[in-house]
Each structure stands twice: as structure tokens, then as C-alpha cells.
Amino acid sequence: MIRANDNYSKLKASYLFSDIAKRVNDYQKKNPDADIIRLGIGDVTCALAPAIIKGFHQGVEEMALDKSFRGYGPEQGYEFLRQAIAKNDFQDKGCDVAADEIFVSDGAKCDCGNFQELFAGDIKIAIPDPVYPVYLDTNVMAGRTGKNVDGRYEGIVYLDCEKQNNFLPQLPKEPVDLIYLCFPNNPTGSTATKQDLKVWVDYARENKALILFDAAYEAFIREDELPRSIYEIEGARQVAVEFRSFSKTAGFTGTRCGFTVVPKDCMIYDSTGAKVSLHAMWNRRHTTKFNGVSYPVQKAAEAVYSPEGKKQVAEQIAYYLNNADVIRKTVADLGFDYVGGKNAPYIWIDGKGRDSWEFFDLLLTKASVVCTPGGGFGRCGNSYIRISAFNSLEKVETAMERLKKALK
């Protein structure tokens, strides 16, 4: 008899953003004339930059002729892209990352979700709360948790991120083996200083733990002194993996490309305590279960690093950050406490005691504005909502006018 992976039954039936989409669709059906403004899922809205489109078309054009056609590429990504990433995102910024430590993929969501496969089933995992649900759900699926009791999975060490700790995860009281960190943070938009990250790198080195660092939003950092990569911290090469994405940086949410950095210095331990190369393990996983990113998409990603591409992408980021400023100003004027939006596209708003789904429904029904209910990211988000800066300035301004009316 073919039996199921019973761990799936521990999960909530659907993924957070599917739940939201359903509520929004139901509302639209009942209110066909409602002009809904989406500041929820955090999906970019600006067209791909001209330099990227040019690279993309060129890639397609090469596929049109036998002599320049590309079949299977290296699973890890083409050398031209791995080199461009290593140079521009790391080496030029003083981080010691080589091209062959970059694994190009179809997105950071997949990599964040798949990376846990490399670890034993009974490791202890620390996960911030609130958190991007993928870190948690994929470990539930893999059987690394017990049941969900009162909204929390047994066996997980939750790192509460609240106002009193400035929405920064604090070192756990019990030993952990694997730590998920994300800065600039999704969903709160909070950032970590080098000193904040150093505490974690030191902890990992002392405890033979590993950090999975999600830097999908690094491009939104405006303050020069904030670290953009975990590899700006001394010793991180031995204890940290970094996930990056072109989704938010260059508008690739529908184009699909990201990458993961696995330094060759990074060692984990087998059941006898012997060292195992994490790079070799991820390489084996990546080559066995993945077949590389579409060639034209890799050409499009390469163009992100061209002089024009860099300039155009920076303009888009500035555009979204200006939206974030508009949102922050409105929220502050309305007397709400918030964090984020300064070095991140997300603003995390304290609902003044409102339940987050109730707040979500209020904004949807009174202002036709979609946000994300904080409770979907964890218990610590129960009285927060996340508003995203990804939309046109015009729509953001309209949404903020509506919020002023609905919430005054």
C-alpha cells in the first residue's frame, strides 16, 4: 500500500499567500467594481529594465539558430553569470566569494525550501517569529517538527522578534544546530548591523551550528554601514550559506532567477562527527534534482550587472523606496507604530491591538487595499500587518489616501 508522508498532515491546508488570494478573489467577486490595490504579497510591478530585456531577447535569439543554440547548461549556472555575481555582488564589496561557490537557481524560494534536505532529521532548528513561511513549512514536511499546537510546531526553537528587542532575533536559551536569518527582514523590514550578525556568526562558530542567511532584500539597504551580505562578517565563510534573488532586486518575480552561496570552507558533520563538505553536498543535490536555469533567463540576469542594468535597477529600487517613504509617513501620521520601510520594501505596522486578519479584512473591505496579515508569519505577528512598497507611486498614494479615510 502506497503510504503518504504523514508530516504533510501537520501543515495548514494551504500556503499563506493562497489564503490571501482567495479572500481577495471572494471580495472582488462580491464587489466587482472595487478597485483593489495590492500591497500584499510583495510582488514587483515595474517592467523589467531595458538592459535586462535586451539581454533576455539576445538569449532567445541565440536559441533560434543551430550554431548558437544552447541545450543543457551547467546545473550550477553558466560561468558568465556566476562570474558576474561573484565579482559584482561580493568581490567588489570586499567579500571573499568565488564564482564556483555560486549556485544559480530558479529562485530563492526553491533554494530556501530545498536546502534543509542536506541535514539530519533530528537537528534542532531556530526560526524567527514572524518569518517567511517557507523555512518552517519545508522543515515540517521533512518531519523535523512535532504537531502544531496553538500555532507553533513542537520541536522548533522560535526566536521571538518583537518591539522590545527591536524585531531582532536573540540568541536562543537552548543549543540549536541550524538558524534561519533574514535581513533586511521579511516580513518586518528590520535590519541587522554588523555587530548584530557577528553575534550569530560567533555563536555558530562556537556551537558548530550553521546559519542560513536570506539576503533577498539586500538591494534595498540605503545605509552604507549596514551589511549587505553575511560574508561581511569575519568567519562567516565557515558557518553560513547565503540565499539571494533577482526577484526583488531586478524585478524577476515572474522571470525566475536567484542563487545560493555555499562557501567551500563550510563544513558540517556526519553521524560519526567527521567533517562533510556542504558545498559538495549541495552540488550533488543541485546536479541530481535540478537541471539549470533557462539560458535566456541567465542572459537576462547577466544584464543586471551591465553598467546600464545597474543604473536602471538602482532607479527601480529608489522608486520602490520612495513608495515606502510615502507609506511610512502616512502610517506615522495615523499614529501607528511601525518598523521597516527604510532599508526594506516592507513596513510592519502595529495594529493597536487588532487581530491581524481582522485588520487585513478591515483594509480590504473599507479601503480595497490588500496587505498581509502578520499572523500568517507567526504568532508574534498576530497584531501586525505588513504593507509592501511594491506598486506604482500613484497606487500607493491612492491606497494611503484611502487608509487615511478608513482609519481616522
Place this chain on the structure above:
Amino acid sequence: MIRANDNYSKLKASYLFSDIAKRVNDYQKKNPDADIIRLGIGDVTCALAPAIIKGFHQGVEEMALDKSFRGYGPEQGYEFLRQAIAKNDFQDKGCDVAADEIFVSDGAKCDCGNFQELFAGDIKIAIPDPVYPVYLDTNVMAGRTGKNVDGRYEGIVYLDCEKQNNFLPQLPKEPVDLIYLCFPNNPTGSTATKQDLKVWVDYARENKALILFDAAYEAFIREDELPRSIYEIEGARQVAVEFRSFSKTAGFTGTRCGFTVVPKDCMIYDSTGAKVSLHAMWNRRHTTKFNGVSYPVQKAAEAVYSPEGKKQVAEQIAYYLNNADVIRKTVADLGFDYVGGKNAPYIWIDGKGRDSWEFFDLLLTKASVVCTPGGGFGRCGNSYIRISAFNSLEKVETAMERLKKALK
């Protein structure tokens, strides 16, 4: 201490095709003037058809304007593509498959590799030998096997495919829960009749087993009476999942798109014996760990089903099958026994007692021709090689001339 998934240590250090690439690169380095002809990995060589290029460019062009830009799409694929697949590949051919049973992905390799996550850790798995290594390796990684002893993993039920059974897997002597089947077969090129498949569907129904059916090569079927889909067999909707790919059908090996059919009728069982919807489980997995296929790639895939696309793609398939005829004729003239090449792009050649890696090295060094050693696909392939028809006719003819000289 962060501990590794020890199951990885059971695997061979590298993936078959990486091993081959290394040998070929070493040979090329030592013989820089050698004009190597690659009939190994099974990678297509014809440019994407004009209709596909047109759809691909259009998709890119839509990404260039804010008003037509696409961000996150449905993880399961756009409706336009799911509808086109369901209609053209199934409904028009009499198979009862609905659009919402199609899950579009970045390739059949990923889906074949990931699907096992839905099952319990201790199910009994039947896998043909020889076999596409991904089925086996991904189950090893997941801990469903014991050690590798003499080239076989403990705990797996191997279905020997040899000359005496016409290279068709036979029903196992012990009960199994999950069965991997692939027709037209990779690596042997053998095909199964409807009656052959019915035996397996009936077995699965009687034993509450599940079939994972890999139909990546269905487009190469020339004989009308051979089934192109498992769903041509009555009752298969309850017990079979089908993997499909645009890679070999439409030249997408470097473009990346495939899909998996999970019928809503397909039920598996939880640890209490209660039925669980496989469709719901795969949907949860797909939405949690995957973020959809690049929009322009989906537009390119849609164009495969346009009238021009269908015609152009059929011409490419005919071109490769003509190559296969050239290979079959040469191999027969040289007095080798073989199977495949008639309804498949692969020809599986009995090396007359030679070890397959020895035969591989012979062809590489004497003819500068790359094949795939059968031993890489399993013990039953130890005295076979696989030759692929994916190349230009000119190169296939040159390769065959060289084989005639080297092997006479």
C-alpha cells in the same frame, strides 16, 4: 552540532553525466585537435522552432512594459498553458485529463526527483534496471534504501530489463508500493504496448500501489498502436502520475519546461489507512517549494501547440528519428544486437561482452564519439552502451563512419 543527512554518503560521489563530461574533457585536453561528436547525454541540438522563438520573444516583450509585465504567476502554471497541454496532449487523444490536473514545472528531472517527497520513508520501491539515475538517487538521498552493495542499493526491488524479457520490466515477486516506469524507455529505447501497461495498472489497482510514469519521450512514438500516455489505460487515473517534458519534444533542454499530471482520482494512504489526495499533496509541495516557471518560457511552451509549432516540432522529431535510423542501420551492419531507435531517440547496443565503460572509452579514443556507458544506468547495463540520435545528421553520419572503422 549541525549534522548531515547521512544518506548522501551512500551515493556515488558524482552524477553519471558529470563523470562522462569529465572523461570527455580530459580526452579533449589531451587531444586538442580531436573533433569530438557527442551522442551521449541525449541533449537536443536543433534550434528552437520559429513558432516557439516567436512566442518566447513575445513573452519577453510583455515583460518590458508595466502594463503587460508579469510578476509572480500561479505556481502550477498559467491557465493558458495548462489548458493547451490538457487539450492537445490528452483530451484530443482521448485521455481524461483536466487542465487543473497539470502542474507546469521547470522540467521533468525536477519533478521526477521531487515527487518521492510525498511518500512515507519506508515504502517499498520497484525501479527498473537499467534506469535514469534520478529515480534511484533521489530515493537514496531520502533514506529509502540501505547501502550500495555490488552496485545495488539494499531495500530497492530492481526490475531487470534484459534481452530475454525484451527490455520490459516484469511484475515483482514481492509486493511493492511505488513503481517507476518510463516508456519510450530511457536508456534502452524500448516501448510498451497497451497490454504491457495494463498489466502494471492492474497490479497497482490490486495492490494499492502507485505508478510514476515518465513519458518524456512520447513524441518519438511512430507506431500508432503504442500508447503515448499511461492514461490511455483504463483505471490509470486512480493509480498513476505522469511526467512530461518539452525538453526532447520541442528542444527545451536549455529553455526548461515540463509538467506533471496528478489526477484528482489518485488516492494514497496515511498511516491509519485513510485516503489522502495525492493532487492536494503535490499542490501543497509545489506551492511551498516552487514559484512557477518563467513567464516568457511558458509563452514559448504554449507556442509548441500552435499549428505552426506542432508542424515544426514534428519535423524536428522526424529529423532525429531519421538519425536514429542511420545509427540502427550502422549498428546492425556491424553485427551488434540492439533495441530502441524506432520509437525512441536512443539505441541500446549490446557490446558483445565488453564492459560498458571500456566500450565507452573505446569509442571515445578510437572514434572521438561520446556515448553513454550502460553501466551508469544500472547493473543490467554493464555490457551495453546507449547511443543518442540527438545531433545533426551530418555528425551522426560522420560518427557512424568512424564507428565502422573503429569496430570492424
